[in-house]
Amino acid sequence: MRTKHFSFQLEETFPVTFLAQGALGGMLAAVVYTAAMCLWNEDFKLIDALFICAFLSFPTTVAGAIKSIIMWAPYGLTKVRVRAITRVVVTCTITGLLALNAALLAGYERQEDLAAWTLTCLLAGVPTAMLVGSRVKPWNLFIYGTIAGVRRRSVWGTLGTLPLRFLSLLTLAVSCLYFACSILEQTDPISFTLASLAVATYLLFTAYLTFRSPRKLILCIAALVANIPVGLLGYLAYQAYSYRPNDGPIFIMTLCALFVTAWAGFLAARLLHSNILSNTSLIQIEQRDHDCLGSRFVEWQQRVA
Numbered sequence: 211m212r213t214k215h216f217s218f219q220l221e222e223t224f225p226v227t228f229l230a231q232g233a234l235g236g237m238l239a240a241v242v243y244t245a246a247m248c249l250w251n252e253d254f255k256l257i258d259a260l261f262i263c264a265f266l267s268f269p270t271t272v273a274g275a276i277k278s279i280i281m282w283a284p285y286g287l288t289k290v291r292v293r294a295i296t297r298v299v300v301t302c303t304i305t306g307l308l309a310l311n312a313a314l315l316a317g318y319e320r321q322e323d324l325a326a327w328t329l330t331c332l333l334a335g336v337p338t339a340m341l342v343g344s345r346v347k348p349w350n351l352f353i354y355g356t357i358a359g360v361r362r363r364s365v366w367g368t369l370g371t372l373p374l375r376f377l378s379l380l381t382l383a384v385s386c387l388y389f390a391c392s393i394l395e396q397t398d399p400i401s402f403t404l405a406s407l408a409v410a411t412y413l414l415f416t417a418y419l420t421f422r423s424p425r426k427l428i429l430c431i432a433a434l435v436a437n438i439p440v441g442l443l444g445y446l447a448y449q450a451y452s453y454r455p456n457d458g459p460i461f462i463m464t465l466c467a468l469f470v471t472a473w474a475g476f477l478a479a480r481l482l483h484s485n486i487l488s489n490t491s492l493i494q495i496e497q498r499d500h501d502c503l504g505s506r507f508v509e510w511q512q513r514v515a
Contacts, residue, residue, distance in 0.1 A: 228278045230348040235338030236274020240266040241383050242334040248390035250326070259387040270334075277335075278342040285343070298339045305335035351375070355421045357480065370479020374472035375420035381465070382413040412436060416469075423480050430477070437473055440466050 244263040248254045254262075281301060285291065292300075309331030313324050341348075354368045355361075389406045396402040415436060423429050444466030451459035 227347065228282045228342050229275050231341040231344065231346060232274040232276070232278025232281075232338055233271045234274070234346075234348045235278075235341045236271040237267055238337035239274060239334040240270040241386060242337075243270065243330065245386055245390035246326075246330040246333075248387060249394070252394050254391055256384075256388050256391050259391055260384070263383075263387060274338045277338050281339075281342045294340075294344060297343055298336075301339035301342075302332060302335060305339070306332045350421070355423060357423045357425075364479075367479045370475045371420050374469075374476040375417060377468060377472050378413045378416040378420070382410060382417070385409055385413065412440075416473075420476065426481055429480060433473055433477055437470055440469050444470070 240263050243266055244259050247262060248259050281297070306328055309328045310324070312331075313327045352368075352372070354364050354371060385406065389402075393399055393402060415432075419429070419432060424432070444463050447459040447462035447466065451463065
């Protein structure tokens with residue numbers, strides 16, 4: 211009997227799903243490695259981190275695909291499925307042990323360096339371990355998503371959804387790198403960390419809604435609650451720029467304007483598309499009822515004849 215907690219279920223219909231999952235995990239690992247470098251080297255700025263992350267994306271993506279083949283090989287040979295938690299624990303344990311042995315062979319003597327290297331490799335390997343063999347389909351990044359739990363397909367709805375989705379995901383990655391580059395320079399790291407967590411929560415919440423949207427009323431309320439602080443932040447940045455012009459307020463104003471605009475397009479796509487779907491569904495139901503009555507009448511007529 212099939213259990214949805216088992217891994218590699220998608221291989222029955224999509225034989226190379228694990229490769230796409232591993233490549234996506236490798237992309238996330240590039241962000242982890244770059245953030246670790248920024249924490250290790252205080253001289254790195256955000257622009258340096260972006261270049262490093264772009265440079266690391268290709269080798270980590272290839273490494274993630276190779277790792278996915280290694281993870282898929284036991285299933286491909288034995289057809290034995292394991293639970294997701296077992297897969298993640300085993301993969302992370304092997305990754306940590308390999309990183310520890312590599313550090314010892316490289317000559318790491320201080321325990322701090324050894325722990326930092328092992329922890330970085332372990333954290334970078336977690337995305338691949340969680341994605342490969344899971345039910346996550348990487349190509350879902352480019353599709354419409356669901357409304358109130360029902361999966362929809364729409365070209366215009368997708369075009370209205372993707373800008374906000376990718377804007378939130380890319381901004382989340384850049385925010386992580388900015389946090390890693392700036393945390394050691396802050397005089398009040400606690401406040402900076404809380405502000406960064408608030409930004410990350412907003413971005414994760416926004417990205418989640420682009421994949422799984424609630425009903426129209428709840429979505430409108432969520433949009434207002436999420437974007438009122440963004441609009442207020444943009445207004446404060448405008449006031450700060452009027453008082454003392456510099457690049458910081460301009461960047462904040464631009465980012466806030468992009469998010470508000472992307473949210474407007476997203477809401478228009480979701481609300482209009484849901485109305486179209488509701489009208490279409492009613493027409494389809496009427497047609498099905500008509501067809502059902504017609505077919506019954508034909509059957510009755512044949513029996514009488």
